Amino acid sequence: MVRYGLILIFCAVLLFPIAVLIGCNKQSTLSSEEHQPERTEFILPQKHITSLTREEQRGQVLYEYYCVLCHGQTGEADGFNSFSLNTQPARHADATVMATLSDTQIQLIIRDGGLALEQSPEMPPWGGVLTNKEISDLTDYIRTLAKPEKSKE
Amino acid sequence: MIFLFFVWQIWDDYARPYIAYQKEFKNLLLKKGGGESELNEFKFGVQQWWIEKLNRIDRCETCHLSISDPRFKDAPQPFKTHPDADLHSFERFGCTICHGGQGQAASVEDAHGPTENWNRALYHPNFMQNSCSLCHGSFIQDEAPVLSKGRKMFNEYGCRDCHKVKEQKRVKVGPPIKKIRQKVKTDWLYRWIKKPKEYLPHTKMPDFKFSEQEAADITRFLIPRIKSEEKVQIEGSYERGEQLFRESRCVTCHSVEGKGGDIGPDLAKVSSKVHPEYLYKFIKNPQGLFPDTLMPTFGFSDQEVRDLVTFLSEEYIDLELEEEQIAQDIKLVEGGDVRRGKELIEKYGCTGCHEIEGVEDLGEIGLELTTIGVTHISRLDFGEINVVPEHHTVPNWLYNKMKNPRLFKEGLKMPDYNFSDIEAEAITTYLLSLKSEKVFPSYVLPLGTPPSEYNPQGEFGKILKKYRCLVCHKINGLGGELAPDLSQEGSKARKEWLKKFMKTPYAIRPILVERMPRFKFTDAELETIYSYFRTILVDNSVEELSEVVNGMSLHNPGLITMGKKLYYEKYACNACHQINLKGGNIGPDLTDIGEWRRTEWIVHYLRDPKAFLQRSVEPVYKLTDKELEALTAFLINPKKEQ
Numbered sequence: 001m002v003r004y005g006l007i008l009i010f011c012a013v014l015l016f017p018i019a020v021l022i023g024c025n026k027q028s029t030l031s032s033e034e035h036q037p038e039r040t041e042f043i044l045p046q047k048h049i050t051s052l053t054r055e056e057q058r059g060q061v062l063y064e065y066y067c068v069l070c071h072g073q074t075g076e077a078d079g080f081n082s083f084s085l086n087t088q089p090a091r092h093a094d095a096t097v098m099a100t101l102s103d104t105q106i107q108l109i110i111r112d113g114g115l116a117l118e119q120s121p122e123m124p125p126w127g128g129v130l131t132n133k134e135i136s137d138l139t140d141y142i143r144t145l146a147k148p149e150k151s152k153e
Numbered sequence: 154m155i156f157l158f159f160v161w162q163i164w165d166d167y168a169r170p171y172i173a174y175q176k177e178f179k180n181l182l183l184k185k186g187g188g189e190s191e192l193n194e195f196k197f198g199v200q201q202w203w204i205e206k207l208n209r210i211d212r213c214e215t216c217h218l219s220i221s222d223p224r225f226k227d228a229p230q231p232f233k234t235h236p237d238a239d240l241h242s243f244e245r246f247g248c249t250i251c252h253g254g255q256g257q258a259a260s261v262e263d264a265h266g267p268t269e270n271w272n273r274a275l276y277h278p279n280f281m282q283n284s285c286s287l288c289h290g291s292f293i294q295d296e297a298p299v300l301s302k303g304r305k306m307f308n309e310y311g312c313r314d315c316h317k318v319k320e321q322k323r324v325k326v327g328p329p330i331k332k333i334r335q336k337v338k339t340d341w342l343y344r345w346i347k348k349p350k351e352y353l354p355h356t357k358m359p360d361f362k363f364s365e366q367e368a369a370d371i372t373r374f375l376i377p378r379i380k381s382e383e384k385v386q387i388e389g390s391y392e393r394g395e396q397l398f399r400e401s402r403c404v405t406c407h408s409v410e411g412k413g414g415d416i417g418p419d420l421a422k423v424s425s426k427v428h429p430e431y432l433y434k435f436i437k438n439p440q441g442l443f444p445d446t447l448m449p450t451f452g453f454s455d456q457e458v459r460d461l462v463t464f465l466s467e468e469y470i471d472l473e474l475e476e477e478q479i480a481q482d483i484k485l486v487e488g489g490d491v492r493r494g495k496e497l498i499e500k501y502g503c504t505g506c507h508e509i510e511g512v513e514d515l516g517e518i519g520l521e522l523t524t525i526g527v528t529h530i531s532r533l534d535f536g537e538i539n540v541v542p543e544h545h546t547v548p549n550w551l552y553n554k555m556k557n558p559r560l561f562k563e564g565l566k567m568p569d570y571n572f573s574d575i576e577a578e579a580i581t582t583y584l585l586s587l588k589s590e591k592v593f594p595s596y597v598l599p600l601g602t603p604p605s606e607y608n609p610q611g612e613f614g615k616i617l618k619k620y621r622c623l624v625c626h627k628i629n630g631l632g633g634e635l636a637p638d639l640s641q642e643g644s645k646a647r648k649e650w651l652k653k654f655m656k657t658p659y660a661i662r663p664i665l666v667e668r669m670p671r672f673k674f675t676d677a678e679l680e681t682i683y684s685y686f687r688t689i690l691v692d693n694s695v696e697e698l699s700e701v702v703n704g705m706s707l708h709n710p711g712l713i714t715m716g717k718k719l720y721y722e723k724y725a726c727n728a729c730h731q732i733n734l735k736g737g738n739i740g741p742d743l744t745d746i747g748e749w750r751r752t753e754w755i756v757h758y759l760r761d762p763k764a765f766l767q768r769s770v771e772p773v774y775k776l777t778d779k780e781l782e783a784l785t786a787f788l789i790n791p792k793k794e795q
Contacts, residue, residue, distance in 0.1 A: 044277075125772055
């Protein structure tokens with residue numbers, strides 16, 4: 001098998017300059033002719049691949065609007081406003097910390113603010129802004145930010 | 154014989170295509186913990202929803218058996234739970250009204266389509282939002298972002314200029330081409346027509362793929378007398394020009410090499426395009442030369458305009474452009490054929506978007522799009538392109554047309570807009586929404602807001618036009634998104650501050666770049682603006698608070714101390730706002746808020762921030778009356794350094 005592979009690579013290396021030469025020749029003849037219509041293939045719309053569920057997607061929209069300013073785009077607590085706070089915001093990307101919090105606790109902190117769990121009041125309560133459904137979507141999304149493989153290192 | 158027929162009938166009945174799916178579903182139901190009674194209740198056969206008012210019979214549930222059952226969230230298709238089951242109930246809406254496809258079919262191929270006799274195949278997920286407009290109207294926004302992006306693009310790119318759509322007004326999106334010889338340089342016009350994106354990568358002007366000769370012919374028609382380009386010297390100071398360029402905040406609208414706004418054209422190579430004399434006249438009085446321009450009248454003195462033009466001509470030149478190239482391009486144009494140029498302009502419908510001196514407007518030269526979303530596939534020409542039957546659909550045709558307008562055969566006229574995949578999907582989605590169909594009245598639920606008809610007259614109207622305020626600001630639903638909404642400004646701003654701010658604007662939010670240009674408002678104009686704000690642009694619920702505010706003891710030192718404590722300790726407002734340069738960067742600086750905001754407004758905003766702006770990132774605190782009073786007292790009084 002390996003031998004065939006080597007032969008194949010060898011052939012490819014040999015053929016490459018020849019192909020380039022032919023290609024260049026072709027191009028030069030093309031550019032001299034005017035009105036060469038561009039022909040491309042018939043294409044199909046590509047499915048937008050996302051690993052997020054619909055709830056998490058809705059949560060993501062909210063997260064990017066309300067949370068990233070302090071908690072950061074990837075949950076690394078590095079949003080542009082994080083540096084002017086007295087306490088560092090929670091790192092949602094940190095799996096070990098996030099594992100200690102239950103969904104109910106996360107939802108409580110979003111709804112009633114940092115003071116609800118005797119944390120910093122700099123985390124404001126969003127209960128007056130977000131509905132319970134939105135807070136639950138947001139929690140689902142925050143869960144996707146924790147990357148366990150990183151914390152193991 | 155009869156026996157054979159009998160056997161065949163039984164076999165045919167047994168082999169109905171959906172039975173296999175229903176058997177699979179039963180097995181899956183067992184795995185998902187379905188009880189015995191549930192399993193016994195299950196009956197094989199066609200399941201259907203009959204939605205009389207929408208005139209539909211949808212049998213999709215025959216195979217998609219568990220779309221409303223949350224236990225099947227992670228199940229494979231066709232059993233997966235519908236992710237938006239709570240938004241539209243299946244009993245009321247069915248499936249095909251949104252998804253397309255053939256509801257009455259009983260086999261996978263027929264139901265999903267396309268088949269020979271059923272034109273409307275199931276929509277690809279990327280185009281799904283086209284169906285929203287059926288009940289929710291064509292102004293739906295955040296709920297259908299792809300569709301609303303498509304609609305915006307359709308207007309911005311001037312699709313309507315060449316394609317008729319009933320009940321939509323035709324507005325020419327390109328600038329009028331009059332006395333173009335005095336405006337732009339001949340060689341630039343030639344290169345622009347040949348390849349617009351080479352000069353401005355993000356321009357909305359499409360690429361017609363003209364040959365060199367064709368571009369030269371058209372340029373020759375537009376500039377028939379090419380005089381030798383003698384340089385008229387406009388003398389001014391480069392340094393003062395640069396300073397003015399900065400102070401006037403030109404980059405709010407214009408970008409320079411990618412940095413800056415996208416309302417006006419990029420200026421990085423402007424002096425290789427426009428004659429300095431034209432630049433002078435345009436900056437002096439933009440609306441006199443081009444009535445529909447978005448450029449405001451700054452009110453510069455003659456010397457200031459000379460300084461600016463000097464700066465622009467010396468700073469923003471295309472450095473890669475060589476003299477030889479310019480001479481060669483001009484020579485090509487000189488050899489152009491005026492008559493052929495005019496023919497080309499008529500053939501390609503340039504008059505769709507531009508008003509062109511000497512050419513009659515031929516109206517819409519493209520296909521009418523009023524019902525393109527439900528057009529029959531046989532009316533769309535796939536030309537020389539072979540497409541397998543399962544991809545032979547209207548959406549796919551439209552998507553390919555957007556991506557490569559001249560794909561299907563040679564000689565097509567539609568120009569190339571260089572749309573990305575996402576853009577092509579958005580515009581295809583919008584086109585599919587053009588159906589001219591109506592649903593049963595009880596299903597109609599318009600979302601979003603139709604375009605505002607706000608159109609102030611009189612002195613204030615003139616000021617709005619002169620300074621083009623609505624390019625950035627919004628008033629009563631009309632205008633741009635770049636700057637704050639002014640609909641309630643009369644209830645917000647204090648008079649003295651407003652006048653001071655308008656004369657020398659600064660950034661209210663620490664993180665933002667200063668963007669409000671420095672206009673030369675006269676005192677009379679400022680008076681008109683303020684009196685209009687204070688009489689028309691007010692919010693009555695704010696004005697009614699005067700009594701509440703008068704009843705507050707806002708200078709009580711005890712209250713101020715309490716407010717300070719609330720500000721820093723309980724509510725930690727400093728997380729987002731600054732006072733004396735300390736605090737966060739999200740909200741406005743609150744150091745002097747008492748000077749620029751009316752107290753009624755502060756009370757109103759603290760009570761319910763969302764009442765003013767639904768999308769405000771301000772959290773809503775449920776303040777007690779005492780807390781409200783204390784915070785207001787703290788905010789409006791001068792604050793000492795901490």
